[in-house]
Every structure is written in structure tokens, then in C-alpha cells.
Amino acid sequence: MNWRSELIWIELVMGSRKTSQFCWAFLLLLGSLGFLLVGTSSYFGRNLIALFPSQQILFFPQGIVMSFYGIAGFFISSYLWCTIFWNIGSGFDLFDRKEGRVCIFRWGFPGKNRRILLRFLIKDIQSIRIKLKKGIYTRPVLYLEIRELGLIPVTRTDANLTPREMEQKAAELAYFLRVPIEVF
Template structure:
């Protein structure tokens, strides 16, 4: 197979769960969980283990025990959040190779890597989805013959509309397919 020209390949990196917002949430949940556990332990030992307030004055049953359950739940949630961030779930790339005639979509899953290969001739359009409201959605997807729409953009924070339209137009131009939904 001859080497492909650089203009025949378009690769788009996709950001996973290692975003500043996820790091901030994991940090806050971790600190809150440790705080609740220390409050519960202070109540049980009748000693202030925290520099703020007087948790030793709380009655162990039911207040201290309930604080301990909240702390345990928060620490378990924080463990899950930190593991998702450590694995970087959702990270990957979209690679479109005209020379090879295929698109390769890769994502890092929680337990395994997800790879999807699609022949470029089966791609019918690039679709821009914009939905505002309580649960906003702004994403790019590929309309593929005989399959559901295949999302290309990251999950979570919606992309700015101008960036979304620019990326969709660039991809549609590269693939030679129409842009839908604009």
C-alpha cells in the first residue's frame, strides 16, 4: 500500500474525562467525604478531629452514624470519579483516511478500548445536533448507511456553536458529504 498524503488524513483528538470540571468535582467530593468521616469519628471518640466547629458535641446515634454513612458514600463516589479520571474514559480520536478509504473512531472505555471502523463510502452526511434547554446537547455525528448516527464529539460540556459548525463544515468538506442540521 503506498504511503498516504498528509492531506488525505484528518485526525481529530477527543477529550475524555480529564477535564478541569471533573477534577474539581472529584476534589470537592473527596474533601466532603473525608470531612463527614472525620465528623463521624469525632462524634464517636468525643474529640474534635476537625479544626472547624465542635463535632465532638454531636450525639453518636443518630447524628454521628448518619454523618459516617454520608462520608462513606462520598468516599466511594470519589473513588469511582478518580478511577474514571485516571483511566480517562471517553478519550480517543476520530481518524478519517481517504487513502485507505476508512474512518476509524476510537474511544477509551472503562474496561476496554472501543474501535469502530467504517468505510468512507458508507458515510452519508455529517450531522450537527443542537438542542438547548434543561439538558442541552451540541454534538457532531456521522450519518452512516444502515446504522445509527455515530457521535464524534465529547460527552459533557456543550461545545460553542461556532466551533461546532466550523468542525462540522470542515469534516463534511473533507469527506465530500452534505452537512445536516445547520
């Protein structure tokens, strides 16, 4: 949910509580438990899972490897569930022309730096910059170029915006903040 008026623009940023994140964490948990049960059943020589007869899987080396994959998958799944629980990456962007301030807030991992808060003046914004991020698939990323701070990303890393939608968002933000747009 985003909110805009003539003087204030608030944009909420969704963190790691997304449907895809839940699906990956759940599938990884189920898969790792399956690997761990098969490795454990090969060690004991009993069928703990009816679908996989343990007599066909020797503990050394297959059972050890499957147990290792199960433990590793369980730790990765635990990490994903923790990021979902703490909602890492969520927050908001606040652009206030009335006060002349910008506030970017994100939640991080627990600890002394859990709250990530950046505050600066609108007059310190030099431009809105669009960069094409190269990789498996090229995607545009929107940055604020701030005097003495450099580039600060405004869009989420997983935002699936087309280049046209990104240009429109950059144009609206640049018009609202009254700064120029640069494309790289």
C-alpha cells in the first residue's frame, strides 16, 4: 500500500514475507527432513519411510551423504524461516516535501543494527538514477544519488518491474522531488 499527497509520498516495501519465500522454506524443510530420514533409516537398517526401502541404500557412503544433505537443507530452511519471522527487508520510504526530508527505513537481522534508518534532506538529492543490472536477466534498478552518500537503491531487488514501469516510477519520483533523471 502506497500513499501520496501533494507534499508527502509514502511507499511501503514488502520484506521477506512473500508467498514464494513461504513455498521455498516449506519445500526445503520437507526435502531436508526426507533426506535426513532416509539417511537415518539406512544407518539403523529399518524402514522409517515406507516409500524408500533402507536395505537398498548403504549407510557408507550414500546414507552419510543423504544425512549431510538433510542437515544442510534443514539449516538453510531454518534461515529462511527466520527471515520470514523477522520480516527482513520490510520497511518504508518517506519523501516529505513539506519538511524537506527523506527517510528510508528497513528491518534487518536482530542485533544492535536491526533498525536501518537513513535520513537526509531533499536538497542533498542530486538526481534519480536508473541503472540496468546485468546478470541472468537484465533488470532496471532505481537509485537516489545523494551528495556525500552516493547511490542508495530505492526499488526492491526482486521487483519485477518492466523498464517502462521503472521509467514511469522514476519520472513520478523525480517530478515529486523536483530533481533530474539520469539513465545509465
